Amino acid sequence: MDVVGVSKRLSYVLRHRPDSVGIALDEAGWVDVDVLLAALAAHGTPLTRGDLDRVVAGNDKRRFAYDPGGTRIRASQGHSVPVALGYAAESPPAVLFHGTPVRHLPSILTEGLRPGRRHAVHLSPDEATARTVGERRGRAAVLRVDAAGLAATGAVFTRSANGVWLVDAVPPAFLAVL
Ligand code: HQG
Numbered sequence: 477m478d479v480v481g482v483s484k485r486l487s488y489v490l491r492h493r494p495d496s497v498g499i500a501l502d503e504a505g506w507v508d509v510d511v512l513l514a515a516l517a518a519h520g521t522p523l524t525r526g527d528l529d530r531v532v533a534g535n536d537k538r539r540f541a542y543d544p545g546g547t548r549i550r551a552s553q554g555h556s557v558p559v560a561l562g563y564a565a566e567s568p569p570a571v572l573f574h575g576t577p578v579r580h581l582p583s584i585l586t587e588g589l590r591p592g593r594r595h596a597v598h599l600s601p602d603e604a605t606a607r608t609v610g611e612r613r614g615r616a617a618v619l620r621v622d623a624a625g626l627a628a629t630g631a632v633f634t635r636s637a638n639g640v641w642l643v644d645a646v647p648p649a650f651l652a653v654l
Pocket of ligand 1: 584598610
């Protein structure tokens with residue numbers, strides 16, 4: 477099995493286009509594993525439960541999670557379909573980071589960070605992770621986010637099951653280019 481290929485397909489289905497295989501996610505992004513496997517098989521990606529387990533466990537960023545009973549699966553973050561992931565609000569560390577292509581900087585420093593088509597702005601716990609995120613699309617800049625300052629204004633931070641910090645927006649006053 478091509479773990480990376482299957483992971484990419486799962487990201488597409490579970491974050492962005494469940495309809496592409498004829499399934500719907502519940503309001504928190506979950507779908508029954510049996511329903512997912514049947515839908516993938518019907519759309520050219522036959523997988524066993526063991527294959528799925530390997531993708532969930534072996535994924536480099538732990539993008540997917542089973543519910544505690546192991547009967548449902550979801551993406552832990554990154555959705556463009558509307559979802560309420562239900563993570564508890566948490567106090568963030570004083571500083572978080574966001575990597576982005578350099579070409580986005582003028583707009584970000586004017587408007588702040590916006591979620592775009594995803595459900596939240598994604599922030600990284602360390603500079604190296606942020607740089608990797610930014611470099612996905614070209615030469616990267618890394619922004620330092622005054623997370624404590626933003627939290628003090630009432631902004632709600634949550635942390636996904638795979639350690640990505642999520643917030644609705646980051647105004648420019650809380651950003652500095654490293
Ligand atoms: C940028 C990957 C202009 C933002 C990664 C980013 C992450 C603005 C892009 C996760 C802006 C959105 C998310 C503004 C934000 N003006 N550009 N005002 N505000 N942007 O992919 O954070 O591998 O939706 O900087 O590792 O890059 O998929 O978000 O460049 O964790 O699991 O708009 O996706 O994870 O791009 O990445 P994205 P992201 P996976």
